[in-house]
Amino acid sequence: MFPKIVRLNCFNDFKMLKRSLRNRPDFTKNRYKIPRGNYNYLHDDHIKYFRNLLGDERLIMDLSDLERYNVDWYKQVRGCSTVVLKPKTTDEISKILSFCNKENLAICTQGGNTGVVGGCVPVFDEIVISTELLNEIISFDENSGILTSQSGCILQNLDNFLAEKNFMVPLDLGAKGTCQIGGNVSTNAGGMRLLRYGNMHGNVLGLEAVLANGEIIDCLSTLKKDNTGYHLKHLFIGSEGTLGVITKVSIQCPTRPKFRNVALLGLQNYDKVLKTYRLVKHSLAEILSAIEVMDAGFMEFVKDKNNKKLPIDDYPFYLMLETTGSNESHDQEKLNKLFEEVIQKGLVLNGTVASDAKKVEEIWSIRDTISDGIKECKAVLLYDISLPLVHYYRIIEDIREYLGNKCLTVFGYGHIGDGNLHITIQLDNYDNQLKEDVENYVLERTLAYEGSVSAEHGLGFMKAHYLDKIKAKNTLNLMKNIKEMMDPKGILNPYKVIQKQH
């Protein structure tokens, strides 16, 4: 069985982690200077309605209790909501939304509050609907591996439930112990093993959501094949709570693999990384479950900040690859054959492999503890992008050239199997103008290389301003028309993803 690993592999762009993690951020409304939408302000009659519906204990109004719902987990943004509602059922959410829509009250749906683009905390005084009490597992079909639950179930809890039945959740995130399945679906979460198990659009078989006007949309199919009409569920996957509140989800879960191996390889340059990746894909094929790349800057950083000792010498590049399968010796034989080939072809300089849980964990921890090191930095800029693999590492070289000695280090690492790259830029001191320049430069380079400026994290509040720059007019208009049709008053998670003009 797998060792438990808490992994923190997702960061937000443009933030100073040290500052943001230790101090409470300024109110977003002050920091970002955007106008409040013309929503109603909460008054006593509203509170009375909510109290009647939920009772005192599911209505949070105490200022100190409110804090954790108003601030995101990286402490980058801070809303000033004065009420958090904790419904337990779809019907309660339907009543809340119907009421808010009629009363023109803005709402912000919050799952585990582990998003990193400020998507799930209020910007102004939006009413927070916390899904934390929508935490029931509704059904699991051991024949098909299809799990149905309320949206507030914590991912790790679902996985623990499935582990007993030899199944697993089809996604693996650093925030597993806190994030909720509804949040995963609404942000179209990615993660480490997407290359093996596929994305949310493929794995979510059905969902139930409540529209802005309180109408319940029941697409809670638990079937792998169902071609009856428009596939509406996808409107809610990845739209970050701006089109509806997801209340129930059904997902297909793969069988839990019995064995795991992890290897760390040292390589000379990115060209060899790419060639090795291609070879790995074809020779490990069905047993490959993760493949991560890291450059020398990453390793230097991890060794320096986290006192990590590497099981192999220093190299310009590293690949960490994981296999999971149903037969230990088969998997090891495939790995050994691969190693022979890559060494013989001169693609890989050195490598080590682990199959026992402790060593597996030790190797993974090199990749996992990066966030701890970053937290210790004085000033750092972080990006999460995806790129075609041929350009994957060029952007790091571009940024190095662009910044010259204006920064301490630029390094890159990420899920190469998905073209997903995390960029870390370490600065001497935080500099607002430099941050803006780098942001523009990274955007320009990412678009030039036909990449995406948000691979896994969504747009939320902090990246919403990208939208006009990255989408064609017609595409943007279609998005706006959908938002207008489904939420004409714009009460659902305003100021996020697509910004309504007030």
Next chain:
Amino acid sequence: MFPKIVRLNCFNDFKMLKRSLRNRPDFTKNRYKIPRGNYNYLHDDHIKYFRNLLGDERLIMDLSDLERYNVDWYKQVRGCSTVVLKPKTTDEISKILSFCNKENLAICTQGGNTGVVGGCVPVFDEIVISTELLNEIISFDENSGILTSQSGCILQNLDNFLAEKNFMVPLDLGAKGTCQIGGNVSTNAGGMRLLRYGNMHGNVLGLEAVLANGEIIDCLSTLKKDNTGYHLKHLFIGSEGTLGVITKVSIQCPTRPKFRNVALLGLQNYDKVLKTYRLVKHSLAEILSAIEVMDAGFMEFVKDKNNKKLPIDDYPFYLMLETTGSNESHDQEKLNKLFEEVIQKGLVLNGTVASDAKKVEEIWSIRDTISDGIKECKAVLLYDISLPLVHYYRIIEDIREYLGNKCLTVFGYGHIGDGNLHITIQLDNYDNQLKEDVENYVLERTLAYEGSVSAEHGLGFMKAHYLDKIKAKNTLNLMKNIKEMMDPKGILNPYKVIQKQH
């Protein structure tokens, strides 16, 4: 390498194949007696516009040439379109749609014309837009396995192209040699290996589509992770050409497996089928690529009609399972271990396995030739449904009980791994009232068992009347609102999926 197999595994409900395949069907407008929408009729100025745009050779108006675009491949429905347009580019499609929208002319987009619910042929005189000349492969990234092409590329051609590079298309359909990728995407095609490679919503990374008003929607991402705004492409996946015309597609393609084994097992009852299926899923895990179930009625039928000899004796149930992997001896070892276990546990009575191409093909042909036999029947009713596995075979028993001696045989077979069941009912003579009664009974039973009345085939024209019966009011309204927003005049594939009131 795999033997080439032409497989015909999808049928439509409620049809008499013998009659329909041999004779030209009546005009749909006469047979179904639905009113024509208030669209404009084609006149000379329209033709002049199309001729200017496309030239004579890409404008079909000759009656005998028109026939194959007006009749579906199972010869169930027949439109009376008088013009077929053959654009080559997105820009031409944009101009055609913009013009048709302005002139209130209805259109019907047609790919390979292999749909089986009458979705891709005109109902009345809709202008046919054939995508057959949109047949260019735009790019293939050998690093990521991402293929981008125009929508009119034939699936088999794409697979041949990929085979040379050791990749494969992620779906496998009987109509592979004729169907087009754009049609596959717009009907959300399923097929035999969905359980291994996932569905279209997971595999389509991007697409370009033209809206009713001629606007081009560019969602042609070639990235595995891209979380920037609403995931619009899913609106076009499975909406059967009623929301836009798909012009380009990018899909992720898995590496081509090197080895294949196929086994045929005999079992005593459905309970043991289900238990074996569960065991197979866990023990073959990463190498399982297809699992099909067939009952004794199916085998009797195939032996009788197709003169098939079985490699094993007669049993009440059969499982056919396929593995594909990167190491032949590993796969065979896993299979042998499985066989030992299922025999020892008394789950399976007998079995045979094949790994050389000829024998693999022989075993598959038992499953594949079913359609040839059906064509020989005097009268037959066919259904394609999906069900939770616990009820999967109960519906066959229900139908047998319901029909008693009113039919010759009822048998079932299908992709058990996806809960997808094909039902065949052989009648003495075709009987319209009986057909209607059975249709209602199957619908009622399918809904009672929480299944879907269209697993793989979509609603098209012939199943569109189900929609009101199977969707909740709110869900249906949302579908209608989307259609109204994206195609306010209802010119795109009218009378299909969602029927606009005229």
